[in-house]
Amino acid sequence: MTALSHPLAASAACYSLGAVAVAILLVMALHKLEPEFDPSWRMLSEYSLGRYGVIMRIAFILGGTGVAACGVALWQPAGVLAVGLPVVALGPIGAAFVDTDPVTTPRAEITGRSKVHAGLGSLFILGFPVAATCAGISAATYSPAGQILAWAAIIPWAGLAWFLGAAVRFGQPDAVGKPDVRVGWPNRFNMLAYLAWVALAGGLTLIQVL
Numbered sequence: 001m002t003a004l005s006h007p008l009a010a011s012a013a014c015y016s017l018g019a020v021a022v023a024i025l026l027v028m029a030l031h032k033l034e035p036e037f038d039p040s041w042r043m044l045s046e047y048s049l050g051r052y053g054v055i056m057r058i059a060f061i062l063g064g065t066g067v068a069a070c071g072v073a074l075w076q077p078a079g080v081l082a083v084g085l086p087v088v089a090l091g092p093i094g095a096a097f098v099d100t101d102p103v104t105t106p107r108a109e110i111t112g113r114s115k116v117h118a119g120l121g122s123l124f125i126l127g128f129p130v131a132a133t134c135a136g137i138s139a140a141t142y143s144p145a146g147q148i149l150a151w152a153a154i155i156p157w158a159g160l161a162w163f164l165g166a167a168v169r170f171g172q173p174d175a176v177g178k179p180d181v182r183v184g185w186p187n188r189f190n191m192l193a194y195l196a197w198v199a200l201a202g203g204l205t206l207i208q209v210l
Contacts (some may be wrong), residue, residue, distance in 0.1 A: 012072035013205035019066030020195040020202075026059040027188075041184045044191060045100040045117065057096040063195060064093035067128070070198045073205040074135050077142035083132030091124030125163065128154040128194050135201075145204040152200050159193025162186045 027047070031039060034050035047056035094116075100115035112141030133153040139146030166186040 009073050009076055009205055011123040012069040015072060016066040016069040016198055017202040017206075019062040019069065020198050023059040023063040023066065023194060024192065026055050026062070027191075030055055030059075038179065039184045039188060040182050041103075041179050043100070043103055043184065043187050045095065045121065046186060048096075048099050049102060053099075055187065060092045060096035063191075064089040064091065064096070064124075066195070067092070067198055070201050071131075071135070071164075074139055074201060077139040077146050077208075078135040079138055081134040081138040084127070084134055088124050088131050089129035091120045091122075091127070094120040095124075100108075125160065125190065129160050132156050132197050143208060145208055149197075149201055149204055152197055155193045156197050159190040163190040 027044065028074045029207040030037075030047045030050075030052060033052045034047055037046050037050060045056070047053065048060075050056075056094070068086040068089035071082045071089070072081040074085070098113055098120065100117040100121075101110055105114070133150070136146065136150035136153045140150040163183070166183045
């Protein structure tokens with residue numbers, strides 16, 4: 001790294017760590033503030049529809065910008081492959097401004113707004129493990145810490161596998177939106193796994209540059 005890149009990488013890493021930590025705390029608070037959204041079968045995005053929806057929107061923005069900042073922090077060791085992180089971060093950032101319909105909405109009545117939200121969510125959910133893996137493998141050629149990050153990409157893949165597995169198991173069109181369709185916890189673990197990788201990347205970056 002050049003001397004000038006150290007402050008930028010450190011600042012981006014610090015922001016990513018703080019942003020994802022606050023995002024997680026806000027979502028945890030929403031479980032208490034909006035108990036009407038049963039976490040066993042309601043999706044995280046639905047917290048935006050409740051009385052304290054602005055908190056979920058802030059969490060989306062913090063999580064998304066934290067992921068984008070992680071890409072900046074990893075730019076030196078990972079190079080161009082780190083750009084995938086800011087790209088997939090557009091998903092949660094955009095979702096903060098486009099609400100979903102409740103999961104109980106019949107498929108025939110789903111709005112265009114909700115479809116846009118689903119598209120943004122898919123960009124992040126499906127794209128993040130790929131972006132994390134590419135950045136990690138590229139960083140692994142730079143330092144031992146990068147090798148840790150590459151292996152840690154297993155964490156977001158595990159989160160995606162559990163969520164997709166639950167979606168396949170329960171995802172029949174006529175079953176969506178029912179209490180026995182328990183995709184809520186897999187959805188939450190999926191997001192936690194992604195943000196945990198971001199936190200690890202931020203921490204390893206700080207160890208390398210401070």
